[in-house]
Amino acid sequence: MITVESVTKTYGGFTAVDDVSFTASAGRVTGFLGPNGAGKSTTLRIVTGLTPPTSGSAHVVGRRFADLPNPGLEVGVLLDASAQHAGRTGREILRLSQQMMGLPRSRVDEMLELVSLTPDEAGRRVRDYSLGMRQRLGIAHALLGDPDVLILDEPANGLDPAGIRWMRDLLRGYADRGATVLLSSHLLHEIEVVADDIIVIGNGRIVAHGTKAELLASAGTHLRTRHPADLQAALDVAGMASNVTSPGVLRVDADPELVGRVATDARIPLIELRPAETAGLEEMFLELTADTQREGAAA
Amino acid sequence: MTTQTLDRVAEGRPVTPTQEPVRTARIPMRRIVGVELRKSFDTRAGLWLLASVGLASVLTSGAVIAWAPDDDFTYSTFTTTIAFPMSVILPIIAALSVTAEWTQRSGLTTFTIVPHRGRIMLGKALALVSVALPATAAAFVVGAGGNVVGSWISGNETVWDQDLAAVPYLLLSLALALMMGLVCGTLIRNSAGAIVAFFVFSFVISPLLGFLAMTQDWFRDVQPWVDLDYQLTALLRGSFDSEQWSQLAATSGLWLLLPLVVGLWTLVRSEVK
Known part of the structure; x- marks a missing residue:
């Protein structure tokens, strides 16, 4: 479970995240939806302790992220698949984290197999990876510690249609086993297909949240x-x-x-x-974000 | 939790409680040190820098034999000359170990696996400073080789003018140089910037201070108290008296401790993007 309470982040005079509160529950896929620059990534970085919030707090499995003794075993995080040392091989990146978390070595190969990266691909340096391969490696990395919580920022980016389908099934399976899955996207369709709960964010503010059924009903x-x-x-x-x-x-x-x-x-x-229902969420999304976007342009 | 474990068994996933790490156990420092050490040498850049340390030691020994006067073929000439390229390359490795987290953005992973930047930085410091140990060993071994070959070529008696007492001095000199690299990386957090800063420190500031000491009488007595690079070279000559130790402490405080505190203070508060 992830709880975000009145989180605000300002940069000088600019408010990137404005009093955001939400809960992502266990056993459900929570979609974090918003246009680019809406504050999704900043919020996720605050949850994972990478960005200090100006005010408010975020908890994962009941604790601040920094208070988790070995966070990799409880929370799988993928914030940016390209944020890896380009000179390291895919396997080495997993090896480092496996070692740090104190997991058995075999876990690395299990995860590579799970995300369908061949031994040959795993032995290549990340600089030569396509975005889709980086995304798969990132997901393998997030799942390494068999966590009960997954936090994924735009995980579908760069995946081919088969890959997107595969990831959707994977996340669904995780949530059905009782895990908390929080994923962000600006791709409306992705969220509509996989999420149980939806949080819509625009210009740093939450403009709508509820179960998918509730939000679609209002369409x-x-x-x-x-x-x-x-x-x-x-x-x-x-x-x-x-x-x-x-x-x-x-x-x-x-x-x-x-x-x-x-x-x-x-x-x-x-x-x-x-x-x-068809594209209902899209209309809602455009509708809900249009106001805040105009406000942003006028300000 | 029990039902979940059962579900996992039902799903055919291996549940091996003896192997599974305890979720409540904090990641121990020795593991952080081990992983951080590995990270410094598991990239192509890291491997080449490591190889260049070995290569440079052999090349400098060769240079001593080729160009130094035969009378200078003593053990200390070789070890101190070898220490010079080491104290340039090793700090770069140290600086990169910090800056890569930002420049290569691997910090996004590092700081979510271990969400305490202070612990990661301590791990990096312990790992990188420990590199001084094998480097010192290499300096003395390659130096001994150079000394034997040199005297064989010159036909002079082999001069062993260094004993075990010289080892801790060289070790300390390299360890402090590595620290200087870490300080540059911590303060600047950008690979190119940190390396430039280190070069400015050792190839611009230090010669300027030396020039000042040469031309200005009043500065001659001040230099040992403010010039860390001067002290690192002095360490290679060994046998410090108590005043020299005080001078070393003062210069280290000025060039290592002070910027390190400022660097850590900003690093812990910075945003990892």
């Missing part, structure tokens, strides 16, 4: 009709906000059942009526 209803103007008028009367997203297509901020009832009462035939 409203998608419907198609040949009489959009009439239906909009009827919805207005019922007090439901709606907007035309493309000709004949409406998005309504209300439950599909209620919207259906309004259409029936107004005797307006519908062609399609369903929860606005």
Whole structure:
């Protein structure tokens, strides 16, 4: 479990993280979603003790990260797959941490196998790795100590579609076994597919958080009709906000059942009526971050 | 916890309690020292620097034989000459061990595996200063070889003008040079910058202080108290009296302790990105 309490980080006059609080629970994948520069990485660095917060505190498995006696065994961290000494081989990077954590040597080969890095690739220097290989090595490194908590910053970056699928299954499996998985991404689709809980951050502030179901529910209803103007008028009367997203297509901020009832009462035939689930999170994400982004531009 | 362990067994994962490290056990300092030492030599750059120490020792011995007057072929000439390239290359290795964490950004891993920067820095210091031990041994062994070969070529009697008492002096000189490298790395935390700083220290500041002492009478007595490089060279000649020890302590305080404290203070508070 990861708990972040009122964490704020300012650089001079710039507030990178502004009073951020959230919890990532055991047995669940928590997605940390936000556009670039929203404060995701800064928050994760604060959780892992690499950046001192201006105020607030963060705890992992009930303790400050720095108070964990051997953190690698409890928390697997991947913040930047490229942040490795370019002159070291992949295997050597794992060997160093395996030695430091006091793990059996065999663990290195197990992890290399798990992330499908061949012995030949593991013997190459990281400078010659593709981003995808670095990402796999980073995940192998995070899993080395068999931790119950995983903190991953943009782990899908640079992976091919098969790799993304593989990682998604891996994280799902970890969470299903009771681990806490916190991963950040600016890729909406990634988070939508894998996360149970979602935290949306924009300009350093949390703009939405909840279970995926909750957040998607608020995305409203998608419907198609040949009489959009009439239906909009009827919805207005019922007090439901709606907007035309493309000709004949409406998005309504209300439950599909209620919207259906309004259409029936107004005797307006519908062609399609369903929860606005496809790309719902994307709309929410853009919507939620648009305001803060404008604010940022004006400031 | 029990159910989780059972799940792991059910998943076919090896659960070997005897081998699994205890999560509540703090990472011991000797392990940090071992890993940090390994990190200094497991990259191509590290290996080459290590190889260049050996190579430079042999080359300087050869240079002494080739260019020094035959009368100078004494054991101490060889060991002190060999110590010179060592006290240039070893501090670079020491500085890089600190700066790589920032320049190569491996600190992101290092400081999340051991979230106490002070302990990592202590580990690095112990590991790197201990490099002075094999280096000293190498200086005396290669020096002895050079001395034998030199006297064989010149036809003179082999002069063994150094005994065991010289060993701790050379060792201390190299250890302090290594510390100077660590201090540069800690203070600057950028590979190129730290190496330049070390070169400025040994090839610009020190000669300037020497020049000042030569031209200004009043400075002649001050120099031993403020010039660390001068003291490191003096150490190679051995047999310090109590005043020299005080001078060494003063220069070390000025060039090693003071910047180290400032460097550590900023390092612990800095952000690792």
